[in-house]
Amino acid sequence: MAVASPRPPATPTRASLPVVVQTSVEADAEWWVEPVKWVALAVFIIVPIFALLVQPLAGRVVWTIVVAALPLFIVLVGYHRWRRICPLAFFAQIPVRLRRPGTRKASDWLEHNYYYVAFTVFFVSLWLRLIATNGDGLSIATFFVLITLAALIFGALFTGKTWCNYICPLSFIEKIYTEPHGLRETNNSQCTKCTACKKSCPDINEENGYWKEIESRAKRFVYFAFPGLIFGFYFYYYMQSGTWSYYFGGSWTHEPGMIWRAFLPGSDAQTAGFFFLPVVPRAIASLLTLAACGMASYLLFGILERYVGVWLKRRDAETDAARVRHVMFTLAAFTAFLTFYTFAGAPTLWRLPWVFPHLFLIAVALTATLFLTRRLSRRQKEFAEETLGRSIIKRWAWTDMQPPKDLHEAFLIHTIRAKESARGEAHVLEAYKDAVRETVDNGFVTREEVQLLESLRNQLHIKKADHEKVMSALAEEERALISDPTKQISAEKRLQLETYARALERYLQRGLGAEGGPDDSFIQQLRDEYRVTKDEHAAVLDDLMGGEQGMASRVGEEISLIERAAQTIQALERKPAPTNDFLAELLRRRRARSIDRLMRGLSFTLEDEAKHDLRKGLSSSNDAERESVIESLRAIVPPAVAERILAAYRESISLKATLPTLTDMLYARTRSVDPFVRAVALYALCERDAVDTELLSRMMQDEHELVRETARIVIERAMSVEARGTTALPLGTVEKMIALRGAPVFSRLAPEHLVELARASREDFYDTDESLCVEGESGNEVFILLSGEVSILRRDDEGEDRLVGTEGVGTLIGEMAVLDPSPRAATVIATAGGVRVLRLNGEAFREALEDDPAIASGVIRTLAQRLRAVT
Template sequence: MHRLRWGLTIGWLILIVSMFYDPVSAAWTMSDRLFAATTVNGCFQFQGECRPIDPYPMGARLFWGMVLPLVILTLLIFGHEAWRRICPLSFLSQIPRALGWQRKRTISETSWLGRNALSLQWSLLFIGLNLRLLLVNSDRHWLGLFLLLTIGAALTIGFLYDGKTWCNYFCPMAPVQKIYSEPSGLFGSIAHTAPPKTITQSMCRTVDKSGSEKSACVACKTGCMDIDAEGDYWNDLRKIDRKLLYYGYVGLVIGFYLYFWLYSGNWNLLSAGVWNETNQLATLLNPGFFIAGRAIAIPKLIAAPFTLTITTGLTYAIGLWAERQAKQLNQRWGNPLSVDQVQSRLFAIASFMAFNLLFFLGVRSTLGYLPAIAQQSLTWVAVAASSLWLAKTWQRSAQRYNRERDANLLRRQLTKLNIDLTQALEGRSLDELNPDELYALAKVLPGFSQDYQLQVYRGVLRDAFEQHSITARMSVTVFRPLRQKLGLSDELHWSALDQLQTQEPQLFVVERSRQTEPTLRRESDRHQDVTVYRGNAASPSRKTIDHRSNADTTVVRPLKDETSHERDRTNNSSNSSNDL
């Protein structure tokens, strides 16, 4: 993967250089060559004119018509975990860390950016697509400058912030990654059933002197997609920005390719290798629409964003309407599906539509230089991959994910108990038991007292905290279904949590290097249900920063007098969270 990252990054940088100097590729697009444009009349229709097809450098076409579709296909088939490990932009953003220049700041998830990161990334994606229509689609000099500015932004964020802050909070491709790789790619790995201390998916990692990989996660984001993409998906499923992302993206794809027709008057501007509108800056104030043989005097500068806004708004409204209809139908049928599963299936349909629209409107139309059999083969590969992905995603649900995660944690704890399970399992092993059988075993095992149950539950909590998959505040809700199966109360959860925090405070340590004391104090004031301690979590002295280390260290521990409000709130909401 390291070599592949280097190879892709070097190739991308060479492609960017070709945007400014390319004495070679224009010859490949001459009339008798492989990538030559082919039309019936030897010209292409543009706003009522038949313009000649001239040879052109292929840098822009290679990037938009070949590289980017391959990235999207990679996301759908192998998931975000494969792409994020080889993404050149992610790789370049980590250069400051490799050189030891990276500052150790992280973004608070209670800040505006922490709460609105996806909305910001969606806005950047929207702006980027408008820039492509207006400036950088076929004008290779502007495209080269655009890519260099993007690399500069990634390097700047990588210098200012720790971890994968660029990927999680700023990258405009992050919404596309979510759409095509959530809850999992077609061949994506399963993180929530991985063994303890496993470096899952695309989480930050480093290689020690012995050549072994080690986690380098700095907890720059709770519920990180790089640690467990499906867990992050179910956790954020109901957020309103997710609906805009999935439903609106379909309209964004439609509007983007529709605009080429509205602008030129025909569908052939992108097909057959027509990429020779080389001075897009000069066309910004030209008529932006050509409909029914007439130019409409709306500048292209306004027409392009107007088109994308209308189509995005329409599909977003249609998606919300379809969602209401689907949920009402589910209720009339007696709620065979949970609310989350209905929502997830609608998102999956939106992703399936977006992928195939993008392929057939954009990619398929630029493959005219290939033999017919190659075009058909690529078409069938895209349809088959997206269909298989839809079938896989269709079966997933938050309940199934939770059962698999809890059963995996429960199985590991049962193996640690000093109990002979041979007779109870009748020759089967714990690995052969399904989640429901594991729950039943843990609850009714002969001689399995509440002390054993609490020991198992405490081990489950420990493994979850060790994997950085939850926080102390999240744990009471996340593991409520497991407690119900084991017959444990919420009070016993708090008891187990207090005992864990006393015995193993390092599980709750969050390092925030170079963060100031006033910042930590403000965060402590905002979260009244947590107290910041110095050193040992059981110490009665309240402090903000542990000055014994170079990194600022906080230990978060819910106390009985400070978490009563949180406990009451979670207990009161238990009836409304059965689908978690």
């Protein structure tokens, strides 16, 4: 229902809007950042005044002291602290402080090419130094004033930190020297009111942005060209004069009026462009030197990347392109840092007593070595694990002690404490699920990366099957919330809407109790400040006011899923086959989960009998019965929800006509959020010879290993038929799952456990009269018959083998010797034509027996049948 925006108790002002504040602990830990920020701002303001008033010292102080110290300062204090200290950032944020922030957002072109833009601004700034601002106080003052005005104008026109992220010439330099993370962990530098001005915002999480952009061509160009550009800048002093004394002597720091001569042909040592070709204007000569050195550096590091990649892959076969690129970025940053401090500050530093320059260079070398070793050892997988680990620690359940800072120690304590509780395992899984959900939703880790966090799962003692269940549940949550714009968003958009929701909530808390009509202008003002759209505002307001609309949408999604599953199940049941039966069972499980969520979402208060009837009706394969149950919901749920349910049901019915055949339905199921459904649907299409190139290409890019493996097998089968006219290749995991499910013992096993058994088994063939197992021998394997028959022989009192029975396809053999460490009770041999079996390791079978009571009951039934047969 629509909710009016209430008027606040007093006339609203922008100053009354709530803000996000740091905790007292965080503020105490970084108390010095704010004073340093004001000192830096004062220095920045004084620089142009000083340059105008003290011309002889302007260039020396500005370039060999203030600017020369800047990279080292950034590395030591860290990226986020520098972002809060930076004077240019202060000027860019003045419109925000005046409550008149910009509203434009950076274009898609700028989003993809901002590295080139910032690099160009920096390139031009270096060029201006060589032709104007090095030793001219007026030029220095003009440059500082113009770049300050640029930051201010961008802050007034564009939202958030557009200047800092996209334009500022320091934006990529501060990243190069601190990515993927600094020498110390620091609080982030996110805006108080996030407007989602940049994807993978470095102010929220610098390392996340680094790994997201690791394969960016623009980032690669800037990283690789930067060391050469730095060298080219200092090398030009030699190219202009023919001697290094021109730079190290510092005469360049006092050259007023250089700009007026820079574009004229040179005539002497002072006006020459190159010492060996004086006639070339200084502006052209310096431009060529910078461009040539930058391009040479780019090409050199590009060539080196290939050789480094080969060397890394020789040492570690699992090295991927992102790892190689990370190593190269680290080497480029290290080279640029050392190159810069080989020259920077030297004209002034070497005028001091010898101890000072030597101590300074030692500090530079130590800092460079520290960030080199820290960066080289960093891996994307570690970032993903730490991000997930922090989310787990946030859910620390043990109130008698604080979570340790060391992540590994936290895992150990968490695991030990969990074992002390009867509900420990469930608690660990719930914490793991919440942590994965938060980390993936925030965009710090992708679903593919979570699949790879094996070491983290091992530390938490989370089984692969449990991990699969968690990922499946999260995938269904993702589908259920697909229509909610506050959920399918990036970390930056999430922060934007969360801060907006807090501001709106405080306003509502004040305003709902006040008299008077609604003040929509205040809400509009609030939306403008946070750059929130009408739909996003409606979603946030809906959530704050109880979420009825959101609930209606989610309920409608569940109804649609139930109906789609029912239609496919009916089609599969009309064409019985092992693969179709397995897919139908998977869809029944999905439908049952949807019904559970539907009933929880509607908060039913029905009697048990009524709940049973409702569940039975929704699970029915009869269209009329399902429609009748859905109609009956109108008397139970709110009208808005009822209308959404009926609309979703009618839409599903209308879509039924667009999927007239089983093949069409199978294609639709390949887009299911359940990876098991996707994989089996693909295999079913393969059996029907209905797989096309587009489908295989999409499935090969799937996030789940099982789906990708199935797609590979389908391709290999097709190639085998073309090459040899046969499809006789080893069974894939999906085929093993179908075969295992054919055994009555495993028929009720959940797919998460079934896939583990399939991966632990291997296919084998036994010729006629060949023994699978021999009476009296020890054994640690069970066999599932895939084709053929076996004879069961037992030795009688006279030592002769006597036939006691035969077993066919789907039979489980050898389980007694695995469950009870005793010799085999019978000999099993293949009959005429041989048998094809799956051999399952005994340990895997015992684990499955412990995890799933369905297997235990199946084994008991099998043993009982055999006892009856013997007697």
